[in-house]
Structures are given as C-alpha cells and as structure tokens.
Amino acid sequence: MDKLPLQRLDGIRQSDISLNFYRTELSPTGSIGPNPHRHTFNEFFFISSGSGTHIIDFVEYPIRPNTLFTVGRGQVHYWKEIEKLPVGFVILFEEEVFPFFGHDSLLPQLDLFSPFGKAACYLSVEEAKWFRQMMDNVESEFKTQDFGWRETTVSMLQMMLIRAKRFYNLKSNSTESLVAEQRITREFLDQVEQSVTEKLSIGQLAETIGVSVAHLTTTVRQVMGVSAGTLLRQRRVLEAKRLLVHTNMTIAEVAFTLSFADPSYFGRFFKRETKSTPRQFREQFKRKYQNV
The missing domain is CATH 1.10.10.60 (Homeodomain-like)
Known part of the structure; x- marks a missing residue:
C-alpha cells in the first residue's frame, strides 16, 4: 500500500462537534481489527473485559480487564490475537472540543496522547468502577441528547482524562514538575x-x-x-x-x-x-x- 489508511472523525461522528462515542463490541468496521491504521483524532478507551494484544506504534500492550488505552492523532495502531472483541467504551475526539468549550489549555498539560509516553494503563478495581460509571454516563448523554449534553459530555471527558493522568503518574511514581x-x-x-x-x-x-x-x-x-x-x-x-x-x-x-x-x-x-x-x-x- 502506498499510504497508511487514515480514518477521519467526519466519517463516523454523529454530532456537530468533533466528538463521538461507541461501545467497542459494536465498533465501526475496521476500528478494532488486524489492519494497521491511524486517525486524524484522539481515542480514549476503557476496556472492561477481553484478551489479545493492542499494538500502538510498534509497542505491544496486552488487553486485560480494566485497561485504559490512549491513541493519539497520527499514531499507528491495530489489534491482534482477538478471539472476541474487547468489551468496553471508546471516546473519539479532536483537540478542538476543549477550546470550543473553553478548556483550551487542558490537552497539552495532560500529555496522554504523545508518541513518547506509554499508551496503556491497567487500573485497580476501584478505579475501574469509577471509569465504568463515567462511561455509562457519557453513553446516556449521547443517547438522550438532552439540553447541555455536549457540554456535559466534554466535561466528563475532561474529568476522565485528568483522573487518567493522575493514575498514570501514580503508577510511574512520577512527581509533578514545575x-x-x-x-x-x-x-x-x-x-x-x-x-x-x-x-x-x-x-x-x-x-x-x-x-x-x-x-x-x-x-x-x-x-x-x-x-x-x-x-x-x-x-x-x-x-x-x-x-x-x-x-x-x-x-x-x-x-x-x-x-x-x-x-x-x-x-x-x-x-x-x-x-x-x-x-x-x-x-x-x-x-x-x-x-x-
């Protein structure tokens, strides 16, 4: 192939902001499978069950229950040795969603979607319960699309990313720099x-x-x-x-x-x-x- 498949959010999003959500077991064709591809957007996964391997920029990450995966814009990833699709949730978003709702400085501070960092984090049972509840809430907002659902969804995404960053720091024994x-x-x-x-x-x-x-x-x-x-x-x-x-x-x-x-x-x-x-x-x- 001359060019790596590049998936754009426009082709799968259901809202008028650069944000989408789906359950991994109901993923769009090609999103979870053995074909290497990249995106013009970021992906934030919470996997509650499943087995196999998620390969992100040539690094192999085992798929386990209660795993967070972060895939940044432009990163190449694919899935292999999947007997059954991982069960969980994924939020797809472009960087513009945060400035759109007044949070323009958030994503650079988090540094979760960089090719220089680890793309997987294995959560404790207690942490997993919190992320599962938040993802359930996001799914509810997407289904009802009640007043303020976009703002609420972006706020919950912000909370999850901040909590993920804290947990990544805790697991790596890192301290906050100046x-x-x-x-x-x-x-x-x-x-x-x-x-x-x-x-x-x-x-x-x-x-x-x-x-x-x-x-x-x-x-x-x-x-x-x-x-x-x-x-x-x-x-x-x-x-x-x-x-x-x-x-x-x-x-x-x-x-x-x-x-x-x-x-x-x-x-x-x-x-x-x-x-x-x-x-x-x-x-x-x-x-x-x-x-x-």
Whole structure:
C-alpha cells in the first residue's frame, strides 16, 4: 500500500462537534481489527473485559480487564490475537472540543496522547468502577441528547482524562514538575512532532522555543527522564518505522522523506538506534504480520 489508511472523525461522528462515542463490541468496521491504521483524532478507551494484544506504534500492550488505552492523532495502531472483541467504551475526539468549550489549555498539560509516553494503563478495581460509571454516563448523554449534553459530555471527558493522568503518574511514581518546566518540555515535544521529517538540531529547536540549549537539555531530562537528543532520535526512528512497514516507499525514499541526504547514512543511523537495518526491520515486521 502506498499510504497508511487514515480514518477521519467526519466519517463516523454523529454530532456537530468533533466528538463521538461507541461501545467497542459494536465498533465501526475496521476500528478494532488486524489492519494497521491511524486517525486524524484522539481515542480514549476503557476496556472492561477481553484478551489479545493492542499494538500502538510498534509497542505491544496486552488487553486485560480494566485497561485504559490512549491513541493519539497520527499514531499507528491495530489489534491482534482477538478471539472476541474487547468489551468496553471508546471516546473519539479532536483537540478542538476543549477550546470550543473553553478548556483550551487542558490537552497539552495532560500529555496522554504523545508518541513518547506509554499508551496503556491497567487500573485497580476501584478505579475501574469509577471509569465504568463515567462511561455509562457519557453513553446516556449521547443517547438522550438532552439540553447541555455536549457540554456535559466534554466535561466528563475532561474529568476522565485528568483522573487518567493522575493514575498514570501514580503508577510511574512520577512527581509533578514545575509549570514552567512542563511548558518548555511540551513546546519541545510539539516542535519535534511538527518537524519530524526535517533535519533539525537541538540547537535549532531550542532557538525556536526561546531557551538556551543547556536549559532545554536540563529541563527535558528532568521532566522526561531522558535527554532531548534521545527523544528527537526516538521520534525520527518511529517515523522511519511507520514509513518502512506501512508504505511501499523504497528505503531511499524513506531516507529522503526524513531529510537524510544520504540513504547509507540513514541506514547506519537506523541500525545504531534499532540494531536492525531498515530492510531487516521491514522484512521482520512483514513476516510477523503475515502470521497474525
């Protein structure tokens, strides 16, 4: 295939805002299945039962009861080894829903839909009860569409995302960083995402953000636990993986798309970061996928 399937919310939404909801066991065709795809919107899953594997940007997450999955806009994901569709709920939303209702600063603070973070969280029984009740409430709002149902739904989504962020932090034993450090790190990650196909240095990114290289490096390491350079390389490698296995581009075309002037240098870069050549990675993935 020349291009990875890209699903848009317009094709499945039922409301006049960029927001939709459905039960996973009643999912639209292609939403939960073995075909890799990506979206122009974010997905927030609560799975109450089921088994199998959810693969998000090449990371395999077991499907267990009481699991949260977050899939960000542009991330490649699919499901495999599913004997029975996972039972649960998913909210699909575009980023504009929060500014639309006056919550424009929420999503960047949460950082739940970034390719740099973990996309699954396994809840305690008590936490799962709370999320299940909230999802039931969202389903009720979508069914009745009574006065203020949109505002109520967005507010409940906001509450769930905030609670999910708190639980993610608790499970990772992380502590809240200073607001300024979070803002700088978020701006850095945003710039990396926007310029993933460009060959930008940490110095250029620091200049764009308006901080020194030393300050950016220290801040990112404090918030993320790894260096800014490591995150930049990881993101470029992820994009290379997506292009290698989900398109018919030649390896040289992938290299040029990612602003490598020399395909052989791209090959050395990829092998240094992944321990496999681009060709080996493509062939290994295709063999593995053919067995799904």
